Amino acid sequence: MHIVAVVILALPDAGKLANKPERWNNPTVKAEFEAWAERLDSMGWDTDAATLRSDVFDAAQSWASTLEFLQAPVKPYADYVGVRQKWRMFVAPHRHPVKLHIELERDGKWVPIQVARSDEYDWRGGQFDHARMRSLLFRYGWKPYRRYYRALARWIATRVAEDFPEARRARIQLYGFRTPTPQEVRDDAIPEGTFREALRFDLESLR
Amino acid sequence: MIRPLSGIAARWRGWVELISRTEPGTALALFRILTGSALLILIGSVVVSDLVGVLWIDYEHGGYRRLAGGWLVQALGGASPEVVGSLVGVTFTAGILLTAGVLARPSALVAAQGMIALTTLNTHARSAYDPLLTNSLWLLVLADSTATLSLRCRRRHGRWTSDRPVAAWPRYLAIVQLIVLYTGTGLHKISIHWTPAGEFSALYYILQQPSWQRVDMTWLASVYPLTQVGTAVTWLWELTWPVVGLALWFRTTADRSGRVRALFNRIPIRGAYVSIGLLMHISVTVMMVIGPFTWITLAYYPCLFRSDELSRVGQRIRRTLRRSVPDR
Numbered sequence: 232m233h234i235v236a237v238v239i240l241a242l243p244d245a246g247k248l249a250n251k252p253e254r255w256n257n258p259t260v261k262a263e264f265e266a267w268a269e270r271l272d273s274m275g276w277d278t279d280a281a282t283l284r285s286d287v288f289d290a291a292q293s294w295a296s297t298l299e300f301l302q303a304p305v306k307p308y309a310d311y312v313g314v315r316q317k318w319r320m321f322v323a324p325h326r327h328p329v330k331l332h333i334e335l336e337r338d339g340k341w342v343p344i345q346v347a348r349s350d351e352y353d354w355r356g357g358q359f360d361h362a363r364m365r366s367l368l369f370r371y372g373w374k375p376y377r378r379y380y381r382a383l384a385r386w387i388a389t390r391v392a393e394d395f396p397e398a399r400r401a402r403i404q405l406y407g408f409r410t411p412t413p414q415e416v417r418d419d420a421i422p423e424g425t426f427r428e429a430l431r432f433d434l435e436s437l438r
Numbered sequence: 439m440i441r442p443l444s445g446i447a448a449r450w451r452g453w454v455e456l457i458s459r460t461e462p463g464t465a466l467a468l469f470r471i472l473t474g475s476a477l478l479i480l481i482g483s484v485v486v487s488d489l490v491g492v493l494w495i496d497y498e499h500g501g502y503r504r505l506a507g508g509w510l511v512q513a514l515g516g517a518s519p520e521v522v523g524s525l526v527g528v529t530f531t532a533g534i535l536l537t538a539g540v541l542a543r544p545s546a547l548v549a550a551q552g553m554i555a556l557t558t559l560n561t562h563a564r565s566a567y568d569p570l571l572t573n574s575l576w577l578l579v580l581a582d583s584t585a586t587l588s589l590r591c592r593r594r595h596g597r598w599t600s601d602r603p604v605a606a607w608p609r610y611l612a613i614v615q616l617i618v619l620y621t622g623t624g625l626h627k628i629s630i631h632w633t634p635a636g637e638f639s640a641l642y643y644i645l646q647q648p649s650w651q652r653v654d655m656t657w658l659a660s661v662y663p664l665t666q667v668g669t670a671v672t673w674l675w676e677l678t679w680p681v682v683g684l685a686l687w688f689r690t691t692a693d694r695s696g697r698v699r700a701l702f703n704r705i706p707i708r709g710a711y712v713s714i715g716l717l718m719h720i721s722v723t724v725m726m727v728i729g730p731f732t733w734i735t736l737a738y739y740p741c742l743f744r745s746d747e748l749s750r751v752g753q754r755i756r757r758t759l760r761r762s763v764p765d766r
Contacts, residue, residue, distance in 0.1 A: 236615070364489065
C-alpha cells in the first residue's frame, strides 16, 4: 500500500498546467514551446509552437484526469501520514526571472535598501535570503500570483515603516530580466531588464 | 493446475522471507539521526531568520495573507501566533527526541504531523523537500531506529552501539523511496534545456536564476561545457535510478544464476551512483540556497548499505582519524 501510494504520487502531474493555461503565456514557457516545436519540426514532425501548445494542452488535461483517478484511492493515506511526494524540482530553468527591489525616498530620490542577492543593499537580509522567502518571491514573479505579491509588498512596507521611522515613502518593485546566454556573458552583452509591478507606499499611513 | 499454485506459494514464501529479515539497525539509526537533524535545521532556520510571523501566521494576526491551514491548525483554532508557536515548539522538541533516539516512533509521528501542519499553512513558501521530509518521518514511525546510536541504546546496554537485530523492511522502503524520488524528479524534467535538443544547458541557466543562486554565477559561462556535462549526467543519473534497485537485488541474490546478475555484480553500480549523488548534492549546497534539501536526501544514503558495510566504513574513518591525530 505504502509503495503503491508513493509511486503513484511521484508520477509527473500536469494538473496545475492543465488547469491554468494562462501560465503558458509566460515568456519562459512560450520559449520552451517554440524551442520544442522547432526541434520536432527539424526532425520531420510537422508542427509549430501554437499547434504543439494545443496538443500538449489536450494531452495534459487527459493525463491530469487519469492521474486524479489513480490518486483518489491513496490520497487520504498520503494526506494524513504525509507521504505526498511531487518533486517538480528544477523542471525547467526560468529564463525570465525577477529580483525584488525595495527602496526608500530620500531627498526626492529613491535609495535602495534591499536588492535580492546584493551584499550592499541587504536590509533584513536574513529574512529575504532564506530559502523559503526565495521560494515565495520566485512564485510571485509569475502573473497569477500578483495579488499575493501586492499583499507581501504591503507587509514589507509596514516593516520598512517600523525600521526607518524617518522615512516617508517606500517603493517595492520587481526587476525582470532574461538570463544571459554564455555567449552574451563572454561578449559582455548582458541583456538589460525592466522594472515592473512598482508599488509605492505612504509609510505614515502604515505606522 | 498445481504448478501455477506452487509457483505462487513459492513467491509468497519468498516475500514472507524478505519482509521477515532482520539485521543490526545501523543504517536506520543513521537515517534517524540525519533526518532528525534536517528537521531541526528546517524549523530552526525559520525561527532564527524571524520568518514564522510572515510565512505561517494569518493576516488577522500580523501575517501578509489569509492562511486557512490543514485539519490540525483548524482544530487548534487557526494560524494565530499562539497556535503556530506551539506547533513550532512541539515539532522542534520532537525533532530533538528523534535525533537523540528517545521515544523515536511517537516523536517521528508528532514531528510529521507538525511538519504537515506548518508547511501546508502557506503553500507558496513550500519547498519540494518538505513532503520528502514527512515521507522520511513516516518511515521512522514504521522503523525500529533506536537499536543503536541512540540514548535508548545507551540506557539499555550502557554503550552507544548495539548489534540488536531490527526488521530490515523499513530500510527496503527507504531504498524504494529514494529510487522513486530520483526517478520521479528525472521524469519531471521536461524542459528542452535538460535534453540534447536544448544543448544540455539546464544547469547553466538554473544557476543564473537569482532565486536559488548563492552568489552571482555568470562566471559559469567560462566553463559552459562543464555545466553541459553536469546537466547530462544529472538528468541520466536521476532517470536511471531503478538500476540501483536492480543492482541491490542482484547483490542480495548473488547465489542465484544468470548472466545479467553476474554482470551487475561485477560492476560497482551502487558506488558509482552514490558517488555522483554526493558530488551533485554537495555542489548544489555550495552553489545554491535551497534549505536542508541536501541533508534530507542524503539521510537516505546509509539505507543503501548493509550494517556490516557501514561498520567497515566506520572503522576506516576511525583509523584515519586516529592516524591524523598525533600521539601525545
